[in-house]
Structures are given as C-alpha cells and as structure tokens.
Amino acid sequence: MTAAAELLDEMCHLAAQSLAPMDTSDHFQVVKLLGEGSYGKVMLAVHRLRGTPMALKFFPRESTSLFSFLREYNLSLSFCTHPSLTRALGIAYSTPSHYVFAQQASLFGDLYDVILPEVGMEEDSCQRVVSQLCGALSHLHALGFVHRDLKPENVFLCDSACRWVKLGDFGMVKAAGTKVPEVWYSSPYCTPESEVARGNEDSRSSQSAAAEPGAGGGKTGRVWVAVEPSTDTWALGVLAYAMLTGAHPWAETASDCRSYLRYREWSDGAKGPHDELDVWAEPRGGGGSVEEGPPVAPQFACFTPLARCFFRTLLDPSPRLRARPEEALNYLGGEWVMEKERARLEEERKKSGGKVAIRNMKEKEGRGER
Template identity: 55%
Template structure:
C-alpha cells in the first residue's frame, strides 16, 4: 500500500467525527477539487487485515445508493491507515434528533425507507451491518431526508457452505438376443448449510443491544461471582459466548432507531430482563402473540403510536430472534400514520417551540428515567 502525506494531496476542511478507531476528516482533493471524507485508522490498534476488510467492503459491495462507498483511494502514513469515501456533508442523524421531540414523521419514513433498502441490499449479499445507530447514518442534505448508511467496521458475513457430490451408477444388461445395453446414471446432490460467521457475543448497556446478547451478561456475572469466591485469582479461563451472525441484529437496531427518530427518546435504557421498561414491553409482545384480542395492554412507551406502527415495532423488536422481522418488512408500513393524532400535534407544537434547540445534545442512555407522557424517556444514544 502506498505511503503518502495527507497534506501533500488533500486540503483539510474540518473534523467530521472521531472515535476509538481514529477520526474522519472532510477534505478536498487538491488536484480534482472533489470533496471527500478521509477515514483514519490508528495503526497502533488496527490490523492491516481489519482495515482492508472494511475498505474492500465499502469499495466492492456498497453499490446501493443508500450506502456510503469508498472512492478507490487508500494509503498509509507513519501513524494511520487511511481510505477515502463519499462525504456526509451535513453530519449524521445524531446531529438533528431533538431530545424528547425527534423528527417529523414524514422525514422519518423517508429515512426508514432508505435504511430498509440499504440493509436489505447487504443482507441479500450475505452481510450483516451489526452497528446501525444514528452516528453511522450520514446526511446528504440539510433536511435529513437523504441519508446513507456507513461505517462497515463491524460488518460480518453469513456463510453458506455448499457441498456437492456426484454419484455415478453404471448398469449393464445382457438380453437373450445378445444385445448388451449399458446405462450410466449420474446423480448430483447439493446440500447447502447456512450459518453465520462466528463472533463473540457481547452485552452492553444500551437499547440497541439485542435480547439474545443477555446470555453474555449472565456469563460475565458468573465469572465475577467465581472470582469473588476464589479470592480473585485470575487463573480461570474466561467463559466466552460465540454466536452465528444473524440479520436479526440489524432488524432490532432499525426498530430502536425508528423509535428514537419518532420520539427523540429510547424505549428503554438497556435491553435487560431487570429493566422495568423493557420487561413491560416484552410482556406486551408475549401477551399480544398469545391473545386473539386486540385489546391486549399496550406497553406504556408505545401507546403514542397507531396500531399499524405498533405492529411494525413488534415485528422488528420481537425478543425472539427466530420470529423477528426483517428490515424489508417495514416497507409495508410506509405511507400510513405512525403517531396518534394527539401525540403528533404535541410534538409539532414542541418542535416549533424548540426549533433552535437542535445540535448534539443527546447523550448515551445511562439509566431509565421512568415513563413520562406514555413514553419511555431514556436519553437517546
């Protein structure tokens, strides 16, 4: 890979974002005048394999209009691996979600439609994004109606192993009229076994974490208890939980993100059995699936939504991975009303009042603040 000095070829405009991986800078190519985003990965904590995997993913597979794409420029500096990608000139979704207010419903549906397309495209190619959140959805216009999903560092593939074997059988028949017939039968058998790439399951304190990850949390607690009993001796082997990558993790994240866009809040602070808001939701889903009555008690934080929208959330946020819907299922709900009339009016009034209060004021959820106004009011991620 070519070694370059960034300043020799690009004019740096501003910092777009930074994280544990490194940073993203908005630059202009000095020779062509084209704006682009340079993504810098610290070489001290990023392997060349990981860098090339994300670069090739963005360059080769992200042909969908709602996915950010690499621009074919990759190089290294003494401290960083770098590649160029399409820039999000207007920031990301995190920048424009107003706390406790969210975004206008029509805008939300446009965003959800584009994300459905992007995720369905990746899933169709056998990939799972695994890190859908507001910070990874980049704005292509100031209104927030044109977006692109980016950041493919967590992407993994669902592996399809196809085994083909051929059986050839030759039969020779001799008839009394001295005619000999030889028949050869060839049978080809194809067996496809689909299993996701194996990754270590990690539970983290967020609504975006799936319910199935809680098994990793229990393992962590067991380890802590064992260390406590054993006097803290660190000689034991860590109990890691390995799971197959599944598209359902993207469905769950899309459901949480949709809720956040509509309300400016999260439905619960963390997806855990001991979280009251999540437990009420889980009980509601369980009750709804067992009851033929349409009058099953609605989880309080979902009472502001219309029945079709509640069906959408129950599909994307089904606690049971095997029954969870796919992102494309949300397309059937586009065009209808998602917020109930009184809630829509309340949010529109609040949005007018706080028109100037946009910006990055939303923090990661730390603890559940309880339900207010029929909605969970945990802070947004």
C-alpha cells in the same frame, strides 16, 4: 460463507501487497473534522488536483490491523453499491501513523444531529429514513453481510431534510453465520438474546476481538454465537423509535429492566389471531383502534396500531421471529403517531427549534462567522 464474503477476503489479501505510503498534505487540503471515535477520525478534505470534496477516514496503525482496515475499505469500495450505503472512492494509502481511505462525504452531518432530545424528528422524515435503511440493510444481507452497528451516528445525511441518507461505518460488519463471542452491553440497541453473555466483559470492542473458543473472560464462560441479520432488524426498530420520540423505549434490553419487561409482556401477549387484523382499517385521524389483546406497553401508547405492528415486527424478542428489514416497508405510508401526540410534538419542536437556532447563532458568533 457466501461468495461475496470469500471474494472480500481474497481482495484484502491482494490489497495488502500493494498499499502505498503517501503524505496526505501532498494530495489533499484538509478542511475540518467530521467525526471521531474509537476507530480513529474522519476529516473533510478536498482533492488538490480535482477539487473533489471527500471524507478521509484515518485509522491509527498502533490500534488497527492492516487486514481489518483493508476489509472495511474493500467492503465499502466493491460491495456498497446501494445508494443508501456510504461508498469508498478507490483511494487508500498509509502514513507513518495511520491507514487512510477516502469515501463519499456527507456534508449535512449525521442522524444524531437532527433528533431533538425528548422530541425526535418529523414523522415523514423518519419514514423516509426507515425506507432507505431498509434498502441498505437488505442489500448487505443479500450479499451475506450483517452491519451490526446501526445507530444514529452511523447514518449520514446528504441533505438537511433526510431525503437522502447513507448508512456507513462498516468496521463491525461480519459475514452472516460467522462465529463471534457474544457480548451483552447496557444499551437499548443490544438484542435480547445477548443477555446470555451478561456478566462477561461489558465492552462492545470485544465483539470484534479474535479470541479462541473456550477462552476465559469475565464471570461466566464465553458464549459463542453465529452472526445473524436479525441483529440489524432489532437496531432498526430501536432507531425508528428514537427518531419518532427523541428517546429510547427502554434503558437496556435486560430481564431486570422494567420498561423492557412491560414491552415484553405486551409483545408476547399480543401474538395471536388479532395480528391478522387490518391495521390500515383505522381512520386516518388516528382516533380508533383495531387492536385487541393485552394493554399496550406505555411507551408505545402514543403510536397508531399500524406503528405498533411495525415495532412488534422488528422488535420481536425472538430473533427467529424477527422480520427482515424489507418487511418493514409494508408499514410505510400510513400515520404512525397519534393525532394528540403529533400536536404535542409539533409544539415542542417549535420551542426546541428556536433554542437550537439561537444556540447555533451564538456558536457562529463565537467563531467569528457571519
């Protein structure tokens, strides 16, 4: 365990002795719901004395341990100093029904809101997001922590053009090397190495369960593994694909998923001397190809050789060969999407954008907004 992880545990034990009860309405004017999930809910609020907008994160006491609440709070408060990590504001308290802490408010929603289905988002915006997430993840990894829950809903927007985003929701964060029960779940974000646990309880919540090694559960014996940063790298690759296309590269990372197997064949067969080719040598128009090796997996054929190397680097089926997040920065700045595909997506965005604008306008009219 790193020094940062040990310090975090010590901070939680100390904070548990001084968490004060408080009435939310005495100090905050709650404005609206920002989001909710299995953890609880997040409300936009304004501090009555200071007038400062902030997000209040509510955790139900009946389903949240005090230590897990304080761990997420102290991690966000003291260790999330990178500008692309959501930071707590030093306010934590309890009510009869909830544990609550305040954090920076991202007023433009999350990444899920701006990824158009089957279309995605503009390539420039995608590369900006990837760049910032590389920095955020590298910061956590350098401290010895692994996020373990990177997905669009946990990337929050500080502006509408994704020039500043923040990775948040640290409820799944673990110290690298920590032993946890492996869980396989049907999702493209699930890593290939997790399939050894397929047949056990298909529930992500059990990843954070405090079970004893050797305990039963599901059809097969419980598999215990060490938390590794490569989990975040895999999720970053899948997220980048989703941002560019509005879809996922496969339904699930499983040995019986055909789309994943096609990728696996390409990824495994493409490893070799040609990996050293200069992918930046491709003409800017995106016409030629400097790649050799087996046919490209169909779902990646719309990308330039530069982008294909980017994806193969992050989405290596072997966790030991998967790149660190900061290595993805080597592939930023060039074109990722083929010219013909870019033109098609731009046309689709124009159509979808109009539909989204009309829908939003109707929703506002229904609420009586102007």
